[in-house]
Amino acid sequence: xxxxxxxxxxxxxxxxxxxIDFDLEAPGLNTFGICANNRQTPGVVEFVHDYLxxxxxxxxxxxxxxxxxxxRLWLMPAGAMDDSYSSRLAEINWRDLYARKDGFFLxxxxxxxxxxxxxxxxxxxxxxxxxxxxxGICTRQLPNSVVFLFFPNEQNLHGLKKVSDLVDKExxxxxxxxxxxxxxxxxxxxxxxxxxxxxxxxxxxxSRELGYSQLHTIHRYNSLSxxxxxxxxxxxxxxxxxEEYRQLTKVIIQENPEDKEGAANFLNILIxxxxxxxxxxxxxxxxxxxxxxxxxTDSALMILISQYKEQLGEYDSAVRYIDSAISSxxxxxxAYLRKAKLSLVSGNTALASEALTAFLGQDTFKFNDLNLxxxxxxxxxxxxxxxxxKSSAFYSLEPEDxxxxxxxxxxxDEYRRDLVENAVLTAxxxxxxxxxxxxxxxxxxxxxxxxxxxxxxxxxxxxxxxxRANRGFTRxxxxxxxxxxxxxxxxxxxxxxxxxxxxxxxxxxxxxxxNFKQCLSIAYWVTGKTDFAIEAATLAQQQAxxxxxxxxxxxxxxxxxxxxxxxxxxxxxKMYRGAKVHPAIFVKRDQDLFT
Numbered sequence: 001x002x003x004x005x006x007x008x009x010x011x012x013x014x015x016x017x018x019x020i021d022f023d024l025e026a027p028g029l030n031t032f033g034i035c036a037n038n039r040q041t042p043g044v045v046e047f048v049h050d051y052l053x054x055x056x057x058x059x060x061x062x063x064x065x066x067x068x069x070x071x072r073l074w075l076m077p078a079g080a081m082d083d084s085y086s087s088r089l090a091e092i093n094w095r096d097l098y099a100r101k102d103g104f105f106l107x108x109x110x111x112x113x114x115x116x117x118x119x120x121x122x123x124x125x126x127x128x129x130x131x132x133x134x135x136g137i138c139t140r141q142l143p144n145s146v147v148f149l150f151f152p153n154e155q156n157l158h159g160l161k162k163v164s165d166l167v168d169k170e171x172x173x174x175x176x177x178x179x180x181x182x183x184x185x186x187x188x189x190x191x192x193x194x195x196x197x198x199x200x201x202x203x204x205x206x207s208r209e210l211g212y213s214q215l216h217t218i219h220r221y222n223s224l225s226x227x228x229x230x231x232x233x234x235x236x237x238x239x240x241x242x243e244e245y246r247q248l249t250k251v252i253i254q255e256n257p258e259d260k261e262g263a264a265n266f267l268n269i270l271i272x273x274x275x276x277x278x279x280x281x282x283x284x285x286x287x288x289x290x291x292x293x294x295x296x297t298d299s300a301l302m303i304l305i306s307q308y309k310e311q312l313g314e315y316d317s318a319v320r321y322i323d324s325a326i327s328s329x330x331x332x333x334x335a336y337l338r339k340a341k342l343s344l345v346s347g348n349t350a351l352a353s354e355a356l357t358a359f360l361g362q363d364t365f366k367f368n369d370l371n372l373x374x375x376x377x378x379x380x381x382x383x384x385x386x387x388x389x390k391s392s393a394f395y396s397l398e399p400e401d402x403x404x405x406x407x408x409x410x411x412x413d414e415y416r417r418d419l420v421e422n423a424v425l426t427a428x429x430x431x432x433x434x435x436x437x438x439x440x441x442x443x444x445x446x447x448x449x450x451x452x453x454x455x456x457x458x459x460x461x462x463x464x465x466x467x468r469a470n471r472g473f474t475r476x477x478x479x480x481x482x483x484x485x486x487x488x489x490x491x492x493x494x495x496x497x498x499x500x501x502x503x504x505x506x507x508x509x510x511x512x513x514x515n516f517k518q519c520l521s522i523a524y525w526v527t528g529k530t531d532f533a534i535e536a537a538t539l540a541q542q543q544a545x546x547x548x549x550x551x552x553x554x555x556x557x558x559x560x561x562x563x564x565x566x567x568x569x570x571x572x573x574k575m576y577r578g579a580k581v582h583p584a585i586f587v588k589r590d591q592d593l594f595t
Contacts, residue, residue: 001229002149002187002218003126004032005245006252009233010122011072013249013261018064018074018120020044022127022138024089027078029126032229035067035075045079045088048097051106060113074118094134107137121259122252139163140170145181145255147248149218152186152202157209164210177286181255185216185248213277216251218244257290260298267291267304274311292321299330306338315342319351333365340376352380360391367401370394374409385409385416389423395430399439402427406446411453412550412559421450441467448480452585453557457487475503479519483554487586497526509536514543514565515552518572522554522583525576533576541569556584 007017021029022044029035042063050058060076067073079085097103114123127138139146146167150156164182171179186203194200203215221241225232232242233249253262254269266287270276276284288305295301306321322339336359343352359365359373370388377384388394394402406424410416424446432440444467451460464481467473482496500523509517517540524533544551545566550559555568568584575581 001226002147002185002245002248003124004029004035004229004231005233005242006249007073007122007124008034008231009246009249010253012233015121015259016072016119018076018114018118018123020076020123020125021078022125022134024078024134025128027081029075030077030081032231034073034231040080040082041065041077043077043079045085045092047076047110048092048106049088052092052097052101055101057106057109057113060110061117064114064118074120094137104141107141111142122256135163136166139167140180143180145183145252147183147185147252149185149187150206151188152199152206157206161209176280176283177290179283182212183216183248183251184210184212184214185218187218188220189217191219216244216248218248257287258294260295260301263291263295263301264304267301267308271304271307271311296324297328299325299328302328303330303332303335310338310342315346318342319346331362333359333362333369336362337369337372337376340373340380344376344380349380352376353384356380356384357387360387360393362391362393364396365393367397367404370397370401370405371408374405386419389419389426394423395427399431399435399443403443403446407552407559408550411446411449411552411557414558417450417453417558421447421454424450445474445476448477448484449557452480452484452487455487455585457484460484461488475500478503479523479554482523483583483585486583492526494527497523501527509539513551514540514547515554517543518569519554521572525572530576534573537569537572537576541566544569554583 003019007019010017019029019035021027024044027043030041044063047058047060047063064074064076067075079088094103097106111123114120123142125138125142127135148160148164150160167180167182174180184206186206189199192199206212207215219240221232221239223230223241225236230236232239233245236242250265253259254265256262257266266276270284279287288308291301292305302321302325306318306325309315309318309321319339319342322335322342326335326339336355340352340355340359343349343355356373356377359369365373370393374385374388377388388405394405397405406420410420410423424443428440428444431443435443444463448460448463448467451457451463461481461484464477464484467477468481478496478500482493482500485496486492501520504520507516509520517536521533521536521540524530524536544560544562547562550561551565552558553560553565553568555572560568571581571584
């Protein structure tokens, strides 16, 4: 039942599946609807009989049949269910087959023919759990993984431990990469209140005796549909039972490095947990190598491998896998950024610059990606910053994101500030038909800030007066106009600053940011309210010190770090106390005007 549910789940995922019914004493796979036949099809028993009669490995297609028209599911039954089946089975001496008739090579050839002629993604073998003559074929020779299904009672523990120990013995003789994986699944478990810890204690005993670290459970499911051997993963996919079978499928897939989904599951667990409980580092490394070889053109898997390599500190290897993903068509901007970051960690600034140039050449990118890119450019090659404004993707940003990038990265430094004016004008021109009026104004308000910070006061006044005529005049616009006229005329216009103060009456000062308090302080000082000016400046300074964020300073018209903002406030306080100090924007523009 579990095998058929897993098989149908695999098929629903697009996999091709072959089945072998090796439960020779109690066969049953050909009783399920999709595999039901006339029960006369030859199978495992006839395959062995024909080999013993001819000493030649038979053609396996005589013993397999497709269960569906698409050829997604193939079955090799236990044998033809006629009156002589039991006698044919009894005639096979399995020990003699292996000891004197090259039985081992017969079943190796069986695997090879299945792979060649049917080419399934998965071969699922139904076998009795007990210690039988054919048990070794199904649990030690044929499988990559063994799924032990058991009811947790004492009798099953003893029988299961014998088989599990034999698998362990087989593994000790194998290369670490070719180990048989073991999965333990409690089946038909009653879903009852375990107040006396009967089940819990029994499972602790099983775990201790069998040595597993992970246990899967298939609960007892009370449905008469089970009498009809209904396959729940196909017909009732939303039930808990179907979900438990799907979890079992997922575990099986995860063991298969040739399966893309399995490889992705394996790598995601590895990245999340940074290890794999049942595998040694050398086996993990070998499996990653297999995934890399099998899926070398799968960019998503290459990116996952690169992430794991990065966790290990193998930065050069991580970069190679990123390159492999990119060459396979991976176009996510984040790949170039990770390559740049890892190259910088490795000290390769040339490679980092190359990756950043490729990033800027993308058609689109998001705010967070560009934000990181600019930080990396600042570390790798600051002279590249002007390339940001050559990127068409920059101008396709949403207006609030474009404005945020300029404020965070270009209105915080005199050199960078000088790169921005043309970029803002270009953005306004390119997006005049795309942005709403509100969005257009949001970006255009950057121009007066730039002009004032550069000492271009007449241009700032012109832009602000134009804004007054064409859109709503905001409180920041009013303050900036007052500062621009101060810069142009060489002395502050008391009436403009008073108008600003009248406009902010009733504002909760504590709720405003440090920049607002700083602007308020200057307005107070200009209008002769020095005590208020000092109080507001002190509050602004304290607020900026308590924050790790940049604050816009109306003293320099740049975004400033807390320490630099605090220095601006100190200069303001000196001005209030009569020192020959003026806002930095004025001093830089015309030293003589303010002496």
